[in-house]
Amino acid sequence: MYDENEQIQNIQQAARTCSNISREIYRLYTQLKEHNKITEKEAMNRALREIINPDPDFIFTGQTTDLTYFRNTKCMPFDYINNISDERLKSAVKDNFNRAARKGLIHIDPENQMIAITEKGQAFIEKSEFCKQALENTQKTLENSDKCMVLNGTETDIQIFRHKPEISIGDIINNGSSEMGSKVLSNFSLLQSKGLIDINQSGIMSLTDAGRDVLANLTQKGAALKSTAALGTVGAVIVVVKKAADVAKTLISTQTK
Secondary structure, rough: OOOOOHHHHHHHHHHHHHHHHHHHHHHHHHHHHHHHHHOHHHHHHHHHHHHOOOOOOOOOOOOOHHHHHHHOOEEEHHHHHOOOOHHHHHHHHHHHHHHHOOOOOOOEEOOOEEEEEHHHHHHOOOOOHHHHHHHHHHHHHOOOOEEEEEEEEHHHHHHHHHOOOEHHHHHEEEOOOHHHHHHHHHHHHHHHHHOEEEEEEEEEEEEEEHHHHHHHHHOOOOOEEEEEEHOOOOOOEEEEEEHHHHHHHHHHHHHHH
């Protein structure tokens, strides 16, 4: 039986996990910044990816089953929740994580800005009924989350990188005239020539440091995501940021292993 002393020890272990991971992130962050001569932000992002391996495509639902995030990692930085753009969803996620912490499923560490899964929480999210409910909740969320951003062939199209760190040229869909399609593609080539984005041989586009600076100075006017189902023909080009069907397939394969 899971008694109070065991729960306290469990939470203490999660707290130590947070502290240890935070120290390891800072160590790698310092090493990357000094040896690779990169910006502090890029060094921190790379350290987080290497130590925590966060899932950039995780679908938050605002329900307890969001704890399924911890199937692939022991820790989550606070920023991962703070960066949720939908304020109502962000609030729901925080409320559910606070409830989970009171139940001893996770430990929230304000000092290290980390959330760690406890042993009790790990056992909880591995239950078949939890996995089934998590899949159902995510699929319901995905029904209306096949998202896109309307592009206009100007420098402001760089705002697509607010929603995804990498964009494939193959994800550009012409939803209007061929002229607009050419304008958008030409604009991404122009952004590359200006040094704002990189485009590799596979057609994957990502921001450079100069591009991040430009993005930071742009207002978010027109940068909101729209549902492709409600978009219709807008006479423009859109980029699909998250394809619901593809995400659902991945989710099913990972949660039914």
